[in-house]
Amino acid sequence: MQMLVTGAAGFMGSWLVDTLVAQGHDVIGVDNLSGGYVRNINPKSRFILGDLRDPKVCELATKGADVVYHLAAYAAEGQSVFSFDMINDINISSTNRLLTAAVNNNVKKVVFTSSMAVYGDAPTPMHEDLPRAPVDPYGWGKAYGEGLLESCNKAFGLDYTIIRPHNVYGPRQNMADFSRNVVAIFINRVMKGMPPLIYGDGEQTRAFSYIADVAPAIAHAGLVDKTNSHIINVGSEEVTSVKSLAHLVLKTFGSAIEPTHHPERPNEVKHAHCTTAKSEKLLGYKTNHPLIIGVANMVEWAKRLGPKSVKYGLPIQITKNAPPAWLNRVL
Numbered sequence: 001m002q003m004l005v006t007g008a009a010g011f012m013g014s015w016l017v018d019t020l021v022a023q024g025h026d027v028i029g030v031d032n033l034s035g036g037y038v039r040n041i042n043p044k045s046r047f048i049l050g051d052l053r054d055p056k057v058c059e060l061a062t063k064g065a066d067v068v069y070h071l072a073a074y075a076a077e078g079q080s081v082f083s084f085d086m087i088n089d090i091n092i093s094s095t096n097r098l099l100t101a102a103v104n105n106n107v108k109k110v111v112f113t114s115s116m117a118v119y120g121d122a123p124t125p126m127h128e129d130l131p132r133a134p135v136d137p138y139g140w141g142k143a144y145g146e147g148l149l150e151s152c153n154k155a156f157g158l159d160y161t162i163i164r165p166h167n168v169y170g171p172r173q174n175m176a177d178f179s180r181n182v183v184a185i186f187i188n189r190v191m192k193g194m195p196p197l198i199y200g201d202g203e204q205t206r207a208f209s210y211i212a213d214v215a216p217a218i219a220h221a222g223l224v225d226k227t228n229s230h231i232i233n234v235g236s237e238e239v240t241s242v243k244s245l246a247h248l249v250l251k252t253f254g255s256a257i258e259p260t261h262h263p264e265r266p267n268e269v270k271h272a273h274c275t276t277a278k279s280e281k282l283l284g285y286k287t288n289h290p291l292i293i294g295v296a297n298m299v300e301w302a303k304r305l306g307p308k309s310v311k312y313g314l315p316i317q318i319t320k321n322a323p324p325a326w327l328n329r330v331l
């Protein structure tokens with residue numbers, strides 16, 4: 001089958017391309033390299049360097065595609081509170097242009113990586129039947145994408161599956177970003193001899209999920225009809241506090257540094273982890289890599305790559321209540 005993967009040079013997109021190529025599919029990737037890297041592009045795939053906000057790029061990329069996996073996004077949830085104008089402009093415009101081209105080019109199915117941010121601060125474990133109730137602009141952008149797929153399904157018969165991954169980590173994750181991907185940020189800082197920086201008391205809980213477990217489940221969603229019109233959480237059931245994660249990273253490096261704490265961030269959900277039963281049943285998801293193994297693998301990869309300088313990306317458009325460490329660029 002001909003598969004299009006958006007965000008193909010990014011972390012999850014590149015693992016997904018590898019999975020689909022290994023399964024023998026004809027894979028086209030598209031990415032504007034705003035958050036991805038050329039080194040992540042699978043040489044056995046075809047690659048389009050382009051921005052999904054350009055309708056011509058979407059038209060070219062979707063032509064002949066059977067399934068579109070839409071992963072491209074400026075996935076900065078925490079920063080979206082302060083830069084929602086720019087971030088949601090990128091994410092929502094990209095999804096609009098891509099789905100317009102997908103319908104016009106008769107794509108059969110779209111698999112969309114939404115986020116558990118759509119659940120907001122719902123009680124845990126968050127399950128797929130809960131109403132959409134995001135607490136930040138990134139989550140509202142994802143909720144928009146989900147709703148647009150439902151609309152296109154009703155109007156044009158476009159099949160879809162909505163995936164809500166939770167806290168995915170692993171080799172190839174962007175370590176240079178200042179605000180997203182806590183596992184990568186902790187690893188990058190410890191590699192530089194700096195303490196992990198925790199916002200708040202560190203008792204926030206998450207279920208960090210290893211990419212080698214997550215990518216095959218996302219791939220499967222596009223290959224079977226039984227997932228059509230479903231929302232499916234994808235990720236681990238192993239719940240860990242951010243403080244424990246910081247100590248695990250330090251221990252993996254054999255470091256005696258202690259984490260430092262900064263004030264908590266506005267709108268950060270305290271506890272966020274999801275049910276896994278539906279993904280196990282429909283996608284064959286299984287946690288083969290517990291956190292201790294996944295972090296060890298990622299640290300090995302990070303050591304080979306070496307530490308990265310922090311990049312600040314899009315500007316903080318609203319400075320009110322923004323973490324001082326972000327404004328002062330001292331990360």
Ligand SMILES: NC(=O)c1ccc[n+]([C@@H]2O[C@H](COP(=O)([O-])OP(=O)(O)OC[C@H]3O[C@@H](n4cnc5c(N)ncnc54)[C@H](O)[C@@H]3O)[C@@H](O)[C@H]2O)c1
Pocket residue numbers: 006007008009010011012013030031032033034035036037050051052053070071072073074075090094113114115116164165166167168169173174
């Ligand atoms: N990593 C996680 O824990 C997680 C959890 C839930 C959902 N997600 C979602 O999964 C997807 C992939 O996340 P990731 O962690 O791999 O992020 P990533 O930043 O590594 O990958 C996203 C890719 O999209 C590209 N991109 C962004 N805007 C684009 C545009 N307008 N046109 C073309 N390319 C564009 C970037 O260059 C980047 O390579 C995102 O949609 C994200 O919101 C990720």
